[in-house]
């Protein structure tokens with residue numbers, strides 16, 4: 001479904017990714033793990049056309065993703081939820097959600113009511129300006145808005161960062177529900193327990209490249225990799 005081959009990325013002269021290879025299959029949850037600064041966010045940004053990159057990114061059989069503009073990539077069905085919340089603070093929660101919706105004619109997996117059912121807090125705040133929401137609520141709003149664009153694969157960068165444990169569980173449940181509806185997920189996650197719990201497969205990055213790939217169970221059983229590349 002999504003395949004990334006020999007991906008290099010650059011911030012000016014700084015060469016940050018050194019040939020990342022990864023694959024996300026249909027309806028899979030795949031996590032991208034690694035210590036701070038190893039290039040996890042850069043990987044998803046490069047796939048999304050937000051960072052200068054070379055290599056090959058293939059999505060749904062088309063290998064010309066690199067070089068497209070971010071909105072063109074989104075239009076092909078690749079959703080992206082950045083680390084920093086991407087909401088419009090001055091308009092209401094409901095208006096933010098409406099803006100996320102793909103054209104009315106398109107077959108949609110999700111409705112605004114689905115989003116309110118997943119996140120009752122957003123329904124309560126529907127008429128409030130999005131800017132007054134807490135950080136966690138803004139995170140949910142960003143995720144909800146991206147889902148309303150009806151992506152076939154969604155890349156989510158640290159959705160649980162800074163959230164209360166109860167909300168973290170809600171996000172984990174939603175990720176499973178997303179998968180159940182046939183959407184693939186590439187998840188950047190810092191919390192190893194959650195990543196192992198919900199992922200089919202995981203990639204561990206170190207120094208701008210993948211240093212381990214395998215099932216969640218394989219990583220759980222591999223203390224050496226966890227110690228060398230994940231422990232703080």
Ligand SMILES: Nc1ncnc2c1ncn2[C@@H]1O[C@H](COP(=O)(O)OP(=O)(O)OP(=O)(O)O)[C@@H](O)[C@H]1O
Pocket residue numbers: 011014016034035036037038039040041042043
């Ligand atoms: N806009 C930027 N300009 C220059 N260097 C950057 C920029 N963004 C990130 N970097 C550098 O690129 C490297 C990879 O950063 P990246 O954001 O991909 O890390 P990460 O794995 O997502 O970790 P974390 O989210 O914990 O910071 C880091 O060394 C970082 O300092």
Ligand SMILES: [Mg+2]
Pocket residue numbers: 040041042083157
């Ligand atoms: Mg990051």
